[in-house]
Amino acid sequence: MTNNHKENSRLTIENAKALVIDSIAETMDLYGVTRSAGALYGTMYFEEDMTLDEMREMLGMSKPSMSTGVKKLRNYHIVKRNFRKGTRRQTFVAEKDFFTFFSSFFTKKWLREAKINLDAIQQSQNELNDLIEDSKTEKNLKKEAEQIFQHLEASKPYYYWLQKLVNSIESEEIFDFLPVDHKT
Template identity: 50%
Template sequence: MAENEQLSNESKINQAEKEVINAIAETMDLYGITPSIGRLYATMYFKQNPMTLDEMKDELGMTKPSMSTAVRNLQEINIVRKVWQKGSRKDHFVAEKNFFNYFNRFFGGKWKREADINLFAIKQAEDQLLEVIENEKDDEHLLERARQDLEQLEEYKQYCYWLQQLVDSIESGEIFDFLPINNSGR
């Protein structure tokens, strides 16, 4: 009976892990990752030791070149990293297990890029629009259009500054003062 109970408990653990693996795989599109690559990350998440490409291939039934591409994609978004294993010439990889760290690096980096690129473009546009306002003497329609564009850009600029503050608060950890990490699950 103990053997059957052990098998049943192992089956329950496998089923629990499978539930989460499927959910993670399904939602990885948020990060630009396909479900199959998401399944690899989620599988690695439950592994307590780093995995080689061969181990990944065996676990997921994919080809080694597919595993290599998948790992590279996961490395690019900083959710998997290569680790050194003493006595082994093979590459070993480990999944990021702290989702708050991952959230910070992934979304913080994307939002910072969005704010920086758009603030630069807004500055360029403002300079051109101000030049139109200073130099246009005859066409009231163009003047009004330039003024309206400047007003809209001012609102857009506020969003970009807010986004920069959000990124700063994530990077500094200050965001957790406003949105504390609690373990109560709501």
């Protein structure tokens, strides 16, 4: 292989990786992650493991930016701390299985959504119920409180369904209904 061909081949490989890294960075806003943290994840996706210094060199970002990005990605469990034999420096590795990435990220978000909203609904319904049962409450206000109570009650099935969806993802039961096609 000539040197020129080898250089062109290397450029093709780097360009292919850059296209995917850029698309990952572009779409990471879905996960509440900045473009730069998305680029960091995309870069790490192609590496075995990396130190903060290696990340900084590859991406040209400051060490504090790298540290912040890694921390955010670790909080989502899509980057994990790793130890490289023979070095005392911490290294980090990206989750390469997108199904695990998806499960880890969305199940936490969906459970949070269900809990926060069901708690708020319960608190609201308790307050509305007190108003409804109070004999001093005017008839039109009682009727409005009852309508709001029922409106809130009608929203609960969604949050219960969301919790069941999370359970089916965590148990991997969802793949019985929606199998992964490993063919391309």
